[in-house]
Amino acid sequence: MEVIGDLPRELFLEILLRLPAESLMRCKYVCKYWHSLITNPKFIQLHLNYNYNNNVCVLLKRCLVTCLGQKENLLSLVCGNGFSFENLDVDLSLYRKEPCLQLLGHCDGIICLSNYRDYILLCNPATRESMVLPESCLPCYPWIRNLISQTTGLGFGYDAKSHCFKVVRIVSYWEELRGSNLPHFSRAEVYSMGTDSWKEINVTVPAHVRYSPCFETYFNGAFHWYAMDDNGNEVILSFNMGNEEFQVIPMPSFISMHDHSICRSLLVWNDCIALVIYPERGIEKSFEIFVMKEYGVKESWTNVLTIGPLTRVERPLVFRKNDEILMEGSHGQMMSYNLRNKEVKDLPIYGVPKSFSTLVYVNSLVSVKGGNQMLDQRDNTGESDEW
């Protein structure tokens, strides 16, 4: 009596869709029929779409101090109302204790982590698959001039045209002797999933990436960084994953430049990019939110609202569900602010202060190595029955 086996395929799929990717990985080994359904690229896409509609959550990277006094990186999933979370079993191996480990981005269930020097990792936390990217192809020039190179920008996103994930790296070069703030020039290279190497792109990088807390964001098919152009103006530098071109997006004109006591963060809100401006220090902080209503158009920056003043809040992390924003508190605690009722809630998630990094995440079965995208070359005929 095998009742579940009697279910028609489409109803059985309804059940499988409601399982997290981790459970589906186990279900693969129940029997060959289940294996064939779960590994089918069409199902993987269906499952991904289902999760985008129903199971979006927040992925958090933070540092914790072990009893030996060392700092360890930990990845967690913050679900639902924020009061429940799950720690993820991602094998960071040597880089578990890496102090500068950054969460770069997320696409379709795959996340990218890096220490901005020699280590870039792509991994799918649900399927436990991971891959370290090969070394950079960009040259170092020490023997020609006294140039110092440094990776200043890293981005991760998806190219919808060629159906693959891409990682972009910007390397900047300084002339050691001049010691100026802005690099002499920058070059960029792209890694496409499925290939085995980096490829330098022959474009000028029109602005120089700089650090700003919680700024790097993937939106609208492009990755965005905080940057400064050659005239010293602050801008948003964006890289389009599809046509592999850089674009400079101006900041709103009413921001006072060069004021280093003010922080700028870029978040995604209501399908637009939003700039959050707030003081770096202070017990009470107000957060001004500017939304770029029309992407790329400077005049469309609108001061939509101001949050606060709030006490004990360090900086914003990510918008969740359009009416809630998660923030990091001043003592390494996470909090959530509800935009509707203006309520601040303390969440029971702790970490070393300033080590929090978040992104919006869905779990999926998508492979880190690519190749299981639905619209493969041979599958272009559409509804071919491969089930």
Add this chain to the structure above:
Amino acid sequence: MGSTSTKIKLRTSDQKVFEVEKAVAVQSQTIKYIYENGCPDSVIHVHSVSGDILSKILDYCKKHVNSAAGKEDISPEELYEWDANFVKVDQNTLFDLILAANCLKIESLLDLTCQTVANMIKGKRPEEIRTTFNIKNDYTIEAEEAVRRENKWAFDMLGGVGTMVIEELADDTMSKCVTNTKSRVCVIAANQIVMMRSISKLANKKSIDVYKQPQNPTTPRIKESVKQRNVGTGFIELFFHFKCKM
């Protein structure tokens, strides 16, 4: 005549006839379509659903219609509990409900029943899933060995990382945990992992030893039982990572 007192007659596959209020019956998009496009007085034949199953489904529809219309004073949490009890049935009935909910196009019931089956699958290892649903393992021994090597963690005992935030660390906390592949148990308080022990040592223990970071680096590490420890923030995050040898 008020529309709320309109009744619809339904005949099942085993020739049982049910007379239900229109508002309840049209929860099913199929019945709604037939009613609106056919003769309202005739009996609607629901040929793929048996009497027992239809009776249960009508209970579900009635409960949800009444709660939505405010006829029954029931909170969302109570309705959620009612739904949870509704699906506490044997597998045969559960799958019959899925088939019927699909055929009658009752989306919320389909979602509820499918999610129930999904919850029966979550967190189980492959052999446990086979046992629960009586599925035959058609992998040959060699094939199974090969896939085991490919994704060893999927076969480990009770896969999954468990985290719980609790007010006080009780004696029976261990029994509530879900486990996964590594062999450490971490107790985290505030931003400090205050305890890391290998699970094999913890297997049958009732209390858990905690190593506190010394304030003064020269003093030796203090070992104390968790029950006495004042965590300061009021609760401890228990973070479990362990695997049992198979």
